[in-house]
Amino acid sequence: MTTVTLYHNPRCSKSRQTLALLEAQNVQIDIVEYLKNVPSSDDIRAILAMLAISPRELMRTKETEYKEQNLGDVNLTDEQLINAMINTPKLIERPIAIANGKAAVGRPPENVLAIL
Template sequence: MTKITILHNPRCSKSRETLALLQARENDINVIEYLKNPPSANEISHILSLLGLNARQLMRTKESEYKDLSLDNVNLTEAQLIEAMVNTPKLIERPIVLVNGKAAIGRPPESVLAIIE
């Protein structure tokens, strides 16, 4: 099996639950604490294409930074929204699991099972 990667925030209960679910099935997991090691714009673009989402759909719109940075402005481009996630990784929905050219958001945690089984 290809190595599983999880973009993880240890302070998030859903992220912890998803990681535990993965660890119960696989022990070769690449855990990336994305708040400490944010993905690049290219990596976020790739994740978006795997998920079939646009940038705003991957953003945590209830975070104060979303409003503070005026990211609710409908005139912002995909590139601008992606750049905001690079600069403020707290805005990225979590957790994201990547394996075998597929991606899933662990909300609920069980949703990642479809790409690892």
């Protein structure tokens, strides 16, 4: 049986929809409520590598905190952006599913089916 790690925010409708979709697939789900259990910089780097995207692409750029922290500044390093996600986990795009050495962002929720 496939085990899926789901970086989940129960208050987010897309995250809840993704969880329901995974439950319907009869897979084992390891839920990480990332706002309570913030991923480490190594975890974030691993997710970025699996997704083959930059740190900024994993960020919720419309959040107030993104603007307040001036995270749109093109001179910020990847390390600075990763640290911003650790310090303000609300900035991490959600939900993120990881299975079989691959990751997918559940926007739309059906994206996660590709990694099962």
